[in-house]
Amino acid sequence: MRIKRIQVLGDLRFLLEKENAMLQQKSRIDWLAKGDQNSKFFHSRLRWRRISNDIKGLVLNEKWCDNPEHVKSAMKDHYEIRFAA
Numbered sequence: 446m447r448i449k450r451i452q453v454l455g456d457l458r459f460l461l462e463k464e465n466a467m468l469q470q471k472s473r474i475d476w477l478a479k480g481d482q483n484s485k486f487f488h489s490r491l492r493w494r495r496i497s498n499d500i501k502g503l504v505l506n507e508k509w510c511d512n513p514e515h516v517k518s519a520m521k522d523h524y525e526i527r528f529a530a
Contacts, residue, residue: 502511503519510516 500516502509503516505515505519
C-alpha cells in the first residue's frame, strides 16, 4: 500500500511538472504573438530621453554657439584632449 502511494505521488508530481511546462510554453507563445503590452510606453520614454539628452549647442569663447558643425568640432577637440594618451 505504501509503495502504491509513493508511485501515485510520483505520478502526480510528474503531471504537475508537465502541466507547468505546458503553461510556460503557452505563455511564451502568447507573448511572442501579442508582444509586450507596454512597448508603446517604453518606446515613448526612450524617445523622450533621446530628445532631452540631445546637445543643442555649447558656450564657446563666452558666446552661445548652436551651429552643428562648430558644436561637433568643439566636442571632438574636447574629447581628443581629454583622452589623449
